[in-house]
Amino acid sequence: MPGGSGRDHVGVLGVDIGGTKVALRAEEFAAGPAEGAHAGEVRVATGAGVRAYERVLTWPGGGVEADVAALADAVGALRAESGLRFAAVGVAMPGTTGPTGRVVVWPGRPSWAGLPFDETLRGLFPGSRTAWADDGDLAALAEARHVGAQDVVYLGVGTGVGGGVVLGGRPLPAPGRGSPEVGHLVVDVDGPRCDCGRHGCLQAVASGPATLRRAGAARGGEVGFAELRDGLEQDRPWAHDAVRPAGTALAAAVVSLGELLDPAVAVLGGGFAAGLPGFVDLVGREVIRLARPGRPAPAVRAAALGGLSSLHGAVALARDLAAPR
Structure with a gap:
């Protein structure tokens, strides 16, 4: 746990899904003590009373199953590093989804067409409120x-x-x-x-x-x-x-x-x-x-x-x- 307090840290997560990479940013609700950068891909930044953890994932290739698995690994690593329980997750994505939450068109990631996006998010973030919107919006x-x-x-x-x-x-x-x-x-x-x-x-x-x-x-x-x-x-x-x-x-x-x-x-x-x-x-x-x-x-x-x-x-x-x- 960050700071070694052992308490349950609660925060939110933002995920920006792009054509070549995914950026993730977790923010804790309450401010914590200042810390330096963690080792590896995750860095910790403090400012304006918000502790934030960020990670960037480059898509591995190999289709939608490999993509979702890599995203799950990145989320798991960020969750473990930050010690946060995500109350809510917001996702920015450029694809088009239908009324049932299934991906209809995603030119940059054609293998994602047909993916039940809503269901996939619930599987990645059980117990969290989730929502997505167009990345430009x-x-x-x-x-x-x-x-x-x-x-x-x-x-x-x-x-x-x-x-x-x-x-x-x-x-x-x-x-x-x-x-x-x-x-x-x-x-x-x-x-x-x-x-x-x-x-x-x-x-x-x-x-x-x-x-x-x-x-x-x-x-x-x-x-x-x-x-x-x-x-x-x-x-x-x-x-x-x-x-x-x-x-x-x-x-x-x-x-x-x-x-x-x-x-x-x-x-x-x-x-x-x-x-x-x-x-x-x-x-x-x-x-x-x-x-x-x-x-x-x-x-x-x-x-x-x-x-x-x-x-x-x-x-x-x-x-x-x-x-x-």
Whole structure:
């Protein structure tokens, strides 16, 4: 047990399921004594009266059964390391579930189609309240709460492009009515084919993999994220040629959302966007260029929570679940 008290520690858990990795964050309800980092993958952080434990799992491959088993192992290790009993668990995920809680579509993890997601969560977290929501919705909620803004659109750029909308301090649309699929806004009707089967979706142009493919074509060989980042820092033309279309496509989406919803702020997050130097500024400049006279576009800001917006949103969902009713 942390601190060696032997008492039952109670907390909440947030889980952010992505295309290539899963991030987990457990938070204890009561503040504990300050501690340094634990050995291994788990680190302990204290701040604002909250002790938090985090772990990152890279998907092992091998299909849904191997994925769920690896997730169970990571949860078990985090539970043992933290000594926490989870009163509630919130999960951020980009897949689409049906009315029975079964996964219908998950382009990034096709082997999960048909998985009874609700039942799987109950098996992973017996005795805990569980809920899940779209990762973009939860990222938008976390960012809006973090900065105290009432009207926010969020775009998260990573393996795909997710997003969410908060108006009047509440996610739009209401819970249980689906999610704003920002990544599937059509920004180029003659553009590349998206994972969904359509052409020209924002995700097909601006996601990390789409940008890396353009970088590879421009450079004449496969390009990884670190090479793209270095290319931007070194002002290589091939790197700018690869990134510019992503920035323009995201700006088009921001301007369109501004016309429809009139939010004050557009937050740009996700691990891919957060790691590219100058990327948020590029999108901001393109938004200004595309805005029409008399209709100011939303101000573009980098995610205050960096690439962890969805994870913090999952924790917020868990805390809302655990709150006294």
